[in-house]
Amino acid sequence: MDHIDRVLLAQLQQDATQPYAALGQAVGLSAGAAHERVRKLRERGVIRRTAVDVDPAAVGSAVLAYVMVDSTSWMGDAAQDFAALPEILEAHVIAGSASVLVKVRTATTEQLQDVLRRIYAIDGVSGTQATVVLETFFERPVSPLTADQT
Amino acid sequence: MDHIDRVLLAQLQQDATQPYAALGQAVGLSAGAAHERVRKLRERGVIRRTAVDVDPAAVGSAVLAYVMVDSTSWMGDAAQDFAALPEILEAHVIAGSASVLVKVRTATTEQLQDVLRRIYAIDGVSGTQATVVLETFFERPVSPLTADQT
DNA sequence: ATCATGCGCCGAATGTGAATCGGTCTGAAG
DNA sequence: CTTCAGACCGATTCACATTCGGCGCATGAT
Known part of the structure; x- marks a missing residue:
């Protein structure tokens, strides 16, 4: 996990479709060597997957909201309950007065209200x-170059 | 933007490295037809880009926090100021008592404190x-299948 | 009803880049 | 000094992306 790996990650975050030859050139390596490094980054789980970034508005999710969820009981194993709602994009257990923070995307505010109702349930x-x-x-991905302790 | 497009998007969100032949098979089309549809989705901006998903912990960002930012003045054009801090992954103008909500990832709580100091500045x-x-x-991407109005 | 037009799909070709492999070099450990 | 492991290079092989001509169907005009 050296500086070269971090630059490779940053490159692949911007565009994962570029050829390994270009990738290698960006870090001063051959295509084969770049390929091998990326393969190991995948193997180690540093790269979780390769995916397309979809415009939320284009698929009918124009409304974005964050919801603080209060609870009377321990929410530590309620992950499935939140995951069951497809409009919920993130769910975190938080420190503070509320217990769970969720990120929600819906097409309309009416649908947002419906999601709130289902969360309440x-x-x-x-x-x-x-x-x-x-x-x-x-909205951007985590920067691999920030905490560069090489 | 029909149902087939939505399934293609969902597939590509899970794994953008799969061959077009497999992609086509998933929706009952030939590889060429699937390719053409994906090309148009890119052209229309529905697919913004193709990128790798990096494990934050692996690149030294184990601490996650959401920060409500209060302000005395209009923050509508302060996007650059927030973007200048690489630890800030998202920044939104929100309705409610605070004016901006930001998502922050850092390696340690000390670094989080430092980011808060810089936000304050x-x-x-x-x-x-x-x-x-x-x-x-x-944490998951927006579901193209949720609001399926075909 | 017939004909023209355009769009989307298929299936095959062609080219490009991914993936693999043998060989070399460097650095570390014994 | 010798041995070993790891990483890189360069070339080879093979799979896949990309392109293209042709076909079928829907739509709209005559």
């Missing part, structure tokens, strides 16, 4: 507090 | 309220 949930996003400045 | 920011994530249930 989850066992142990005592309340929700939704925060609607008016404008997204940006 | 942004012009117009009057306060921050950080919520630390204890455990992430899941």
Whole structure:
């Protein structure tokens, strides 16, 4: 996990379709060597998968909201309950007054309301507090170059 | 933008490395037809890009937090100021008491504190309220199949 | 109803790049 | 000094992306 690996990761985050020859050139290696490094990054689980990035608005998910979920009981193993709602893109257990924070995308505010209702129906949930996003400045992947301890 | 396109998107979100032949088989089309559809999805901007998904912990970003940012002035064009901090993965203008919500990943809580300090230094920011994530249930891409109006 | 047009699909070709492998070099350990 | 492991290079092989001509079907005009 050296600097070259980090640059390769950054390149692949920007565009995973570029040929290994270009990838190798970006770090001063041959295509074969770049290929081998990327293969090992996958093997080690540093690269989880290769996927396309879909525009949410284009597939009918124009409304974005974050929801703080309050609960009366331990929510530590309620992951399945939240995962059952496809509109929920992220679910985290958090420190603080609420117990779970979820990220939700829906087509309309009516559908958002419906999701809130279904969250409320989850066992142990005592309340929700939704925060609607008016404008997204940006969304980007984690930077492999930031914490560069080489 | 029919049902076939949505299934193709879902497939490519799971694995963008699979051959077009497999992709076509998943929707009952030939490899060439699947290729053509995907090409148009890219052209229309439905597919923004193809990228690898990197494990945050593997690149030294084990701490995740959401930060509510309060401000005294209009934050509508402060996108650049937030984008300048590489640890900030998302920044949204929100409705409610705070004005901006940001998602932050750092290696340690000390670095998180440093990011909060730098957010505080942004012009117009009057306060921050950080919520630390204890455990992430899941993070997944938007589902193209959810709002299926064909 | 017939004909023209355009769009989407198929199936085959062609070219490109992924994946593999033998060989070399360097650095570390014995 | 010798041995070994790891990483890189360069070439070879093979699979897949990409392109193309032709066909079928739907739509709209005459």
